[in-house]
Amino acid sequence: METVKDILAQRNEIMKKSLGGIDYNAFEKGGLAFDYEALMKFASYPIEEVLRIQLETKVGNTPLYELKNLTNLVRKISSPGKGARILVKDEAMNASGSFKDRRAALSLFQAKKEGYRGVVAATSGNYGAAVASQALQRGLKCIIAQEVFDSRGIGQPEILEKGRKCEALGAEVWQLTVGPELFFWSLLLLKETGYFNASLYTPYGIKGIEALGYEVGIEVKARYGREPSAVLITHAGGGNVTGTARGLLESGCTNTRIIGVSVDLRGLHMASDNDFNRKSFTTGHTGFGVPFAVNPDRVDVPRNAARSLRYLDRYLLVTQGEVFYATELLTRTEGIERGPAGNTSLAAAIPLAREMPEDEILVIQETEYTGAGKHPTAQLTFSRKMGVEVIRGKPGDNIPGKRIVIPEHLSQLSYEEHSLDKLKQSYLEHTLKKNEVKKLSLSELKFLQEELKDNNNLVIDYLNSKGVMYG
Amino acid sequence: MIKSEPIKKDSYVEIKIILLKPEERVEGIPEDTRKVPFEARIKGFLVNDAYIGEEVEIITALKRIVSGTLIAVNPPFKHDFGEPVRELLEIGWEVDELWKQ
Numbered sequence: 001m002e003t004v005k006d007i008l009a010q011r012n013e014i015m016k017k018s019l020g021g022i023d024y025n026a027f028e029k030g031g032l033a034f035d036y037e038a039l040m041k042f043a044s045y046p047i048e049e050v051l052r053i054q055l056e057t058k059v060g061n062t063p064l065y066e067l068k069n070l071t072n073l074v075r076k077i078s079s080p081g082k083g084a085r086i087l088v089k090d091e092a093m094n095a096s097g098s099f100k101d102r103r104a105a106l107s108l109f110q111a112k113k114e115g116y117r118g119v120v121a122a123t124s125g126n127y128g129a130a131v132a133s134q135a136l137q138r139g140l141k142c143i144i145a146q147e148v149f150d151s152r153g154i155g156q157p158e159i160l161e162k163g164r165k166c167e168a169l170g171a172e173v174w175q176l177t178v179g180p181e182l183f184f185w186s187l188l189l190l191k192e193t194g195y196f197n198a199s200l201y202t203p204y205g206i207k208g209i210e211a212l213g214y215e216v217g218i219e220v221k222a223r224y225g226r227e228p229s230a231v232l233i234t235h236a237g238g239g240n241v242t243g244t245a246r247g248l249l250e251s252g253c254t255n256t257r258i259i260g261v262s263v264d265l266r267g268l269h270m271a272s273d274n275d276f277n278r279k280s281f282t283t284g285h286t287g288f289g290v291p292f293a294v295n296p297d298r299v300d301v302p303r304n305a306a307r308s309l310r311y312l313d314r315y316l317l318v319t320q321g322e323v324f325y326a327t328e329l330l331t332r333t334e335g336i337e338r339g340p341a342g343n344t345s346l347a348a349a350i351p352l353a354r355e356m357p358e359d360e361i362l363v364i365q366e367t368e369y370t371g372a373g374k375h376p377t378a379q380l381t382f383s384r385k386m387g388v389e390v391i392r393g394k395p396g397d398n399i400p401g402k403r404i405v406i407p408e409h410l411s412q413l414s415y416e417e418h419s420l421d422k423l424k425q426s427y428l429e430h431t432l433k434k435n436e437v438k439k440l441s442l443s444e445l446k447f448l449q450e451e452l453k454d455n456n457n458l459v460i461d462y463l464n465s466k467g468v469m470y471g
Numbered sequence: 472m473i474k475s476e477p478i479k480k481d482s483y484v485e486i487k488i489i490l491l492k493p494e495e496r497v498e499g500i501p502e503d504t505r506k507v508p509f510e511a512r513i514k515g516f517l518v519n520d521a522y523i524g525e526e527v528e529i530i531t532a533l534k535r536i537v538s539g540t541l542i543a544v545n546p547p548f549k550h551d552f553g554e555p556v557r558e559l560l561e562i563g564w565e566v567d568e569l570w571k572q
Binding site for chain 2: 377
């Protein structure tokens with residue numbers, strides 16, 4: 001068998017063959033800059049075409065519900081006149097039960113169009129089932145590689161369920177132990193099979209989500225005669241934020257605030273064998289949200305099309321216990337059971353709605369399916385088995401990996417504002433170091449300003465403070 | 472000791488493969504992860520009769536042949552809904568109280 005080194009040496013060649021002719025070199029503009037919009041145009045489907053392609057395979061056109069009971073309950077604990085309407089886009093209604101179907105739909109359409117016989121995807125999340133479901137519908141073979149077990153062979157219940165679902169949908173499923181070598185193994189599978197790389201981070205993977213943002217924008221405007229004040233987006237690898245934000249812009253919602261939300265798992269190392277099963281969320285958390293924002297190109301394609309700092313207006317953190325509470329609350333007030341990870345932004349929507357006037361609109365842009373393994377009772381039972389304490393109390397007493405605190409009252413739900421400026425400074429620190437930059441060209445400077453949505457001289461101030469020349 | 476019957480070929484089984492030994496793992500991963508091998512598990516139909524623990528070949532869902540150590544036959548899905556969680560059950564009554572206010 002080939003070694004990791006052998007495979008990594010062939011990385012670019014394998015990727016090029018498996019990415020349907022996207023030549024990433026063509027978008028490079030010298031130094032650290034590349035032409036992001038040109039890369040996005042590579043998936044050059046107009047939005048109407050994206051919607052049509054998705055409907056062909058049971059994706060999209062999902063219900064947008066006003067959560068009337070929940071909104072009324074939030075108003076009961078808000079100051080008079082406060083308590084924005086809370087809407088949810090029920091993405092669990094897509095073919096395989098999550099918004100990830102949107103990403104898979106376009107990738108698989110493209111793979112088929114370009115004559116590939118199958119696809120490979122490295123994912124422990126809902127995306128695996130989405131790829132498998134879309135592959136079945138398009139008549140393509142599907143291989144999924146997922147990180148499932150620690151070294152003792154103990155699997156996260158949430159991921160075991162995702163594995164089951166991929167197998168049920170006919171995929172060949174490689175269930176791996178903890179480690180970033182998942183990507184090495186998926187490269188090897190790509191090389192062995194010659195299949196399409198259904199990466200989450202290609203322009204297709206993002207373009208598919210634009211349809212979600214677009215549907216939200218169009219429907220809210222038609223129904224309420226105004227733009228959503230804010231859309232809350234569970235933030236992990238950045239695709240959900242990027243695609244939704246782009247779709248909202250395309251629908252004409254230029255004033256809608258883009259708010260990313262992650263579960264706070266700071267302090268737990270994502271590649272640690274010991275920490276792996278001390279997480280009670282496997283996605284939508286800071287372990288992905290922060291590093292992917294700061295270093296988006298740490299993925300299985302040369303340039304990541306998901307670049308959250310280009311779009312985020314705010315980034316909020318919530319605790320695991322608050323998300324479990326919000327999940328239970330959704331069930332008890334609205335009569336629908338949905339998976340916890342998809343409710344991350346719901347947990348932040350509650351305190352946020354309390355601060356906003358009643359006539360404003362907040363949209364939670366996804367839900368995910370629930371079931372064995374992917375349910376609060378399954379995840380909390382597992383947490384306890386792994387030695388994590390589960391109690392009622394103040395959310396502030398939460399300690400990732402040690403204690404999950406379920407709030408005692410709706411009014412205890414809150415969020416922590418994660419400084420976007422700090423994230424942007426980390427991005428700059430990382431990028432300048434990686435590229436060993438002594439002096440930036442004007443085109444590189446402009447690129448960084450666009451990357452960081454910088455209207456405030458943040459980049460220039462940073463460069464000045466570090467003595468980096470530009471111009 | 473009676474030796475158990477071998478697992479019959481064509482049974483649905485699970486195998487385990489060591490993809491990387493600890494010393495082959497990539498740079499920059501935490502120490503606890505570096506100490507253990509990088510492993511895969513995959514299911515399929517057994518090509519020949521074999522005992523648990525033997526090196527075998529299987530036919531995967533995509534009809535590809537993969538070899539590894541036989542670890543289970545007809546492996547059940549063990550994930551479930553877990554136990555009822557009192558800390559969540561309580562929320563229902565609390566919501567009722569909120570409505571009354």
